[in-house]
Amino acid sequence: MIRQHSHRERRGRHTSVLVLAGVFGVTxxxxxxxxxxSSANDKPATTSVTRTGQVFSDKxxxxxxxxxxxWSEGEPQDDAAQSxxxxxxxxxxxxxxxxxxxxxxxxxxxxxxxxxxxxxxxxELDGIVSQFSGNQSSGTVTDIGGLPAVGYEExxxxxxxxxxxxxxxxxxxxxxxxxxxxxxxxxxxxRINQGCDQVLATLRKR
Numbered sequence: 001m002i003r004q005h006s007h008r009e010r011r012g013r014h015t016s017v018l019v020l021a022g023v024f025g026v027t028x029x030x031x032x033x034x035x036x037x038s039s040a041n042d043k044p045a046t047t048s049v050t051r052t053g054q055v056f057s058d059k060x061x062x063x064x065x066x067x068x069x070x071w072s073e074g075e076p077q078d079d080a081a082q083s084x085x086x087x088x089x090x091x092x093x094x095x096x097x098x099x100x101x102x103x104x105x106x107x108x109x110x111x112x113x114x115x116x117x118x119x120x121x122x123x124e125l126d127g128i129v130s131q132f133s134g135n136q137s138s139g140t141v142t143d144i145g146g147l148p149a150v151g152y153e154e155x156x157x158x159x160x161x162x163x164x165x166x167x168x169x170x171x172x173x174x175x176x177x178x179x180x181x182x183x184x185x186x187x188x189x190x191r192i193n194q195g196c197d198q199v200l201a202t203l204r205k206r
Contacts, residue, residue, distance in 0.1 A: 060090035065203040100188030115148040134158030145203035
């Protein structure tokens, strides 16, 4: 068990990540809402990852990264993060608008989870992601910015009225778990994917 909660509570907490995208945008002032249209069946064009831009350095998160200069930063509303499993220890978001953004959550764990322990928890994370993708999902163990991680490729959110899709990464730092959820509508797919690539390429543990 990764978190200090039952499986049912963890399911509720992870589902809350998706709920946040519908409401956090009210705190992102001055952001551009224009998005480049791309087909949901076409992968974004492969380009070199941009590494310059605004710097995310929230003291409640143990890492820094850069994100596109025309995006805005904010915090999801408290009530949106509440679910059967309670609230995360910290919340943050960067992005374009309500439905096109990168959401970040921090949770406290009951035990240390490092590179050696992470493979034991992959099946649990697979089950969590599969619950809201509606299909069997398999994560890939990797390292991002010096932190052991499990990443999930793009998947469409099941029964989502806005036809949103996500890429999710779970990062672990001892007794802390971070979730980074890159989430977009069909219209914002290319820009959010490019921003997600930038965030993951520039993320560094503090």
